[in-house]
Amino acid sequence: MSVKKLTKDDFAKFVEALIAKENVIGVQAKGDRFDYAPLEAAADLRLDYDVTLQPPKKFFLPPRETLMTFEIGGAYTSEHDDETFVLLGVHPYDMIAINQMDELFQQDNYDTHYMKRRNNATIIACDVMTPSANVFASSMKTAVVKSGYDVLLTDIGDDYVAEAGTEKGEALLAGVAEADAAALESRQAVWAKNEKSLNKHELECDAHYLPKLLDRAYDHAVWEEIAKTCFSCGSCNQVCPTCYCFNVQDDVNWDLKTGQRDRAWDGCLLDGFTKVAGDHEFRNQRADRFRHRLYRKAKYVPAKIGGQIACVGCGRCVGACLPDIANPISVYNRLIDDLGIG
Numbered sequence: 001m002s003v004k005k006l007t008k009d010d011f012a013k014f015v016e017a018l019i020a021k022e023n024v025i026g027v028q029a030k031g032d033r034f035d036y037a038p039l040e041a042a043a044d045l046r047l048d049y050d051v052t053l054q055p056p057k058k059f060f061l062p063p064r065e066t067l068m069t070f071e072i073g074g075a076y077t078s079e080h081d082d083e084t085f086v087l088l089g090v091h092p093y094d095m096i097a098i099n100q101m102d103e104l105f106q107q108d109n110y111d112t113h114y115m116k117r118r119n120n121a122t123i124i125a126c127d128v129m130t131p132s133a134n135v136f137a138s139s140m141k142t143a144v145v146k147s148g149y150d151v152l153l154t155d156i157g158d159d160y161v162a163e164a165g166t167e168k169g170e171a172l173l174a175g176v177a178e179a180d181a182a183a184l185e186s187r188q189a190v191w192a193k194n195e196k197s198l199n200k201h202e203l204e205c206d207a208h209y210l211p212k213l214l215d216r217a218y219d220h221a222v223w224e225e226i227a228k229t230c231f232s233c234g235s236c237n238q239v240c241p242t243c244y245c246f247n248v249q250d251d252v253n254w255d256l257k258t259g260q261r262d263r264a265w266d267g268c269l270l271d272g273f274t275k276v277a278g279d280h281e282f283r284n285q286r287a288d289r290f291r292h293r294l295y296r297k298a299k300y301v302p303a304k305i306g307g308q309i310a311c312v313g314c315g316r317c318v319g320a321c322l323p324d325i326a327n328p329i330s331v332y333n334r335l336i337d338d339l340g341i342g
């Protein structure tokens, strides 16, 4: 795949041309924070952002969607989103979270609803220029991304280096000049810096060791101790780029003949998440739910996707948690301190 270079002025023209023909969703300022929103002008794009309020998962797995409509005892129709769109400004850790979700949503039961949106998307990722207050992507080895995007942009001062990751990306960059050796060297320097500096919280072990650590931590006192101040609000789930749990519900319309099946985000920290028929609830204690989230990130999901840790170090949960207990690094480091690296 080719690696190109374009000036910032040319990049602005590239974005304007994209807006003229595609539905472009780009990172923009929202007060003193940043988030994804439909992009109407290149000048509104903020690739110097620190972190977006919401991760990009909602563009592939919306907070609520209709999966199908049905007639009782009759036919059903699957509902799919057909619109193509461009997602502009995805940071490497969020791209890696999308790559993980792609793997998960194609496993077992291939999820046509997620995958249709994913295949309809063009993702233009960009390397981090401004570290956020709580990022720890360096610790999680997610500060730099090598796959999943259609184009990866790196700000090297007056220019952007733009690398195509797919044929879609190649087509977008057609006609742009090849990057020279100096530009590639500058990009390498950005990557080398980010691999170390996106680390406001430092994990005290190699991230790949975490599943083994959790093998020895199930009955540790830390779960009860920390979960005492948990509100079970689910904010840590909601802002997490790798949390993808959902609930599915069928509703019958007033005509009592037709209905629809919807799915909506759910969260393992919410009371009732594990409630089943007969009012049985498998994790009705806060400590059990608190433990489950951190086991899911570093043990259960890695077991499904080749050992990849399902925390990409975006730091959003750290900022979203009012009692300040959601930071996975604090808990994992506490376990390392207490249990050692066995």
Ligand code: SF4
Pocket (backbone or CB within 6 Å): 236, 239, 240, 241, 242, 243, 297, 310, 311, 312, 313, 314, 315, 316, 317, 318, 328
């Ligand atoms: S657990 Fe927290 S830091 Fe890790 S990916 Fe989720 S929101 Fe980001």
Ligand code: SF4
Pocket (backbone or CB within 6 Å): 229, 230, 231, 232, 233, 234, 235, 236, 237, 269, 320, 321, 322, 323, 324, 325, 326
């Ligand atoms: S850990 Fe924090 S953000 Fe998560 S449910 Fe508990 S209080 Fe809410």
